[in-house]
Amino acid sequence: MPRFTADNTILAHEIITRYPRPKSALIPLLHLAQEQDGYVADDAMEHIAELIGVTAAEVLGTCSFYEMFKLAPVGEYLVNVCTNISCLLVGGEELLHHIETRLGIKSGHTTEDGKFTVEDVECIAACTEAPCLQVNYRYFSRVTPEAADALIDDLLHDRRLDEIPKHGVLARTRQQIPAATRAGNAVPGEAEEPVWIRRARAEVSP
Amino acid sequence: MTVSDAPPIVSTRFALDNGHTLTGYLATGGYEGLRAALAISPTAVGEEVKAASLLGRGGAGFPAGTKWGFCPPGVWPRYLVVNGDESEPGTYKDRLLMEKDPHQLIEGVLIASYAIGAAQAFLYVRGEMALAQERIAQALNDAYAAGYIGKNILGTDFSLDVVLHWGAGAYIVGEETALIESLEGNRGMPRLKPPFFPAAKGLYLQPTVVNNVETLANLPWIMTNGGARFAELGAETSRGMRLFAVSGHVVKPGVYEVEFGVTTFRDLIFDPAYGGGLGDGRSLKAFIPGGASAPWFYDEHLDLPLEAGAVGAAGSMLGSGAIVVMDNTTDVVKACWRVVRFFARESCGKCTPCREGTSWLEKVLRRILDGEGRPDDIALLLDVCDNISPGIAWPPKQTTICPLGPSAVSPIxxxxxxxxxxxxxxxxxxxxxxxxxxxxAYLPKPNEVAGV
Incomplete structure (x- = not known):
């Protein structure tokens, strides 16, 4: 049951320093854990709790609220098919059923080889591109059953790794805040009136 | 048909291959609005935005300049939080703004933070939007390196850190107090207002302005061209341009930036420049004018202008700029069930009328769909609706902390x-x-007399 690796622990500390209060880093650190292991392991939650100074129960409390966090391993490819209103009107449900039949599983389940998990999801903000789906949160628009089949064939052979990293990896570009140009956190109880506001106020009423 | 020829404001770089890069942004007037803002006082920037009459583009449509003014004087630090948690069914605009033009959003964040005196900004992007997160991360890194963000921005005494933060899948986090809870590392459950109006007691209980992505994306243009010019566009309460996503049964679904107030629903749905009408031989059954939470509109509403006041007076809302078109082939029972299932799944569980009400509404609708409906089910559904939102009125009355529960009443x-x-x-x-x-807007068919 994994905790953060040494490299990820350094990264976790760096993420925590961006926030005025450490607990704000909770969701970013859960994403980091899921990126490392493909799901959020119990030990990872314990480690996060230590890093930000809360209890493991609090970490679980937050974690369990959000749909993206998986408390057990899921498929390498998480196929999220939208069936909400705009997609429903133009074949979203039929697309979901096609994919379920093709993979031999119902939504919410994972194929025996651990390759695919299918989910019947809510609106993913691609309504004008309906019916749409995401694989590991990468978008596919106006998906026909044939296009879905071709996509699944590619994924079976890991032919789209450039485009679709394994489950858990979201942004492959990380924000870097260079120490030299950082403005610094605005901490409650410490931060004063910003200098540009004070100056502007002084200029109006010297 | 009245289709305005006013040029777009926030979508000018959508067609460019490199609009999301710093080079592409600078080559097309990027960061000029920030320079214009930094040349005048923070108060003057606020006045410019007030003069623009910029309404919030998230859903509630509150005037942005007025919202900024609610921060209590002399309480520091203040924060700016960007609401990029776009998830209202039918809504697709903020994701485009984040993917295609992240610097425009960042420039808006800088202008707003300068004006309100925010010393730190948090850019909350919906968790499921991996490309938007990548594009914004790159844009922030480039903007830091070029001196547009960080300490002493462009050599002035204005300093700001902008922190990119991702959500993790929860519609309710689009509600501003729930978003703040989420940003503090908690379950995304809304806070009671009062006392927790974000402007007074927001992030870490400090004054906080929460603005939608599209709202902020308008600021560079307003600073470059002036609030007065912005206010010349549109009509009545709704000024400027606005992005509308037209989806469902139209020939040309798409995201269109149109002039507020003068363009009508008929234009957006039927004009060849926009939705292009319905399929051959199809007729309009209903359309949702402003996202899944909005009461539906029908033929008789097509000539209403896209103007918040007029749409509100007719009993619905422009909401998040999401128009979902349903033609005569639509199974409305199913459509209704699907929208209600959304609210049932996304209820955070804090308030009983919403937690219990939305899930029972969904179950009853499901059994009707499954052929197991009972003769008193329609009365039961409406009774539950009345418990969640007494009087089934518009604007809806609330028995809950936030409007999610009443939103499930609209489709029913x-x-x-x-x-x-x-x-x-x-x-x-x-x-x-x-x-x-x-x-x-809850109207029977024109040839029916209500109650008979």
Whole structure:
């Protein structure tokens, strides 16, 4: 049951320093854990709790609220098919059923080889591109059953790794805040009136 | 048809291959609005935005300049939080703004933070939007390196850190107090207002302005061209341009930036420049004018302008700029169930009327769809609706902390009043309502007399 690796622990500390209060880093650190292991392991939650100074129960409390966090391993490819209103009107449900039949599983389940998990999801903000789906949160628009089949064939052979990293990896570009140009956190109880506001106020009423 | 030829404001770089890069942004007037803002006082920037009459583009449509003014004087630090948690069904605009033009959003964040005196900004992007996160991360890194963000921005005494933060899948986090809870590392449950109005007691209980992505994306243009010029566009309460996503049964679904107030629903749905009309031989059954939470509109509403006041007076809202078109082939019972299932799944569970009400509404609609409806189910549905939102009015009354619960009432009242016969055919009974339904858009078919 994994905790953060040494490299990820350094990264976790760096993420925590961006926030005025450490607990704000909770969701970013859960994403980091899921990126490392493909799901959020119990030990990872314990480690996060230590890093930000809360209890493991609090970490679980937050974690369990959000749909993206998986408390057990899921498929390498998480196929999220939208069936909400705009997609429903133009074949979203039929697309979901096609994919379920093709993979031999119902939504919410994972194929025996651990390759695919299918989910019947809510609106993913691609309504004008309906019916749409995401694989590991990468978008596919106006998906026909044939296009879905071709996509699944590619994924079976890991032919789209450039485009679709394994489950858990979201942004492959990380924000870097260079120490030299950082403005610094605005901490409650410490931060004063910003200098540009004070100056502007002084200029109006010297 | 009145289709405005006013040029777009926030979508000018959508067609460019490199609009998301710093080079592409600078080559097309990027960061000029920030320079213009830094040349005048923070108060003057606020006045410019007030002069623009910029309404918030998230859903509630509150004037942005006024919202900024609610921060209590002399309380520091203040924060700016960007609401990029776009998830209202039918809504697709903020993701485009984040993917295609992240620097425009960042420039808006800088202008707003300078004006309100925010010393730190948090850019909350919906968790499921991996490309938007990548594009914004790169844009922030480039903007830091070029001196547009960080300490002493462009050599002035204005300093700001902008922190990119991702959500993790929860519609309710689009509600601003829930978003703040989430940003503090908690379950995304809304806070009671009062006392927790974000402007007074927001992030870490400090004054916090929460602005939508599209709202902020308008600021560079306003600073470059002036608030007065912005206010010349549009009509009545709704000024400037606005992005609308037209989806569902139209020939040309798409995201269109149109002039507020002068363009009508008919233009957006039928004009070849926009939605391009319905399929051959199809007719309009209903359309949702402002996201899944909005009461539905019908033929008789097509000539209403895209203007918040007029749409509100007709009993619905422009909401998040999401128009979902349903033609005569639509199974409205199913459509209604699907929207209600959304609210049932996304209820955070904090308030009983919403937690229990939305899930029972979903279950009853599901059994009607499954052919197991009962003769009194229509009355039952409306009774539950009345418990969640007394009077089934518009704007809705709330028995809950946030508007999510009442949002589930809109599709039910819309579908049940207009298409009562389709429900009665499935579950029997008379379809009569045991409670008053007062929302103005909840209209029976024109050839029917209400209550007969």
């Amino acid at each position: 009242a819309s579908a049940l009043v207009r298409f009562r016969d389709e429900f009665v055919a499935l579950c029997g009974g008379t379809g009569e309502s045991p409670v008053a339904i007062t929302g103005k």
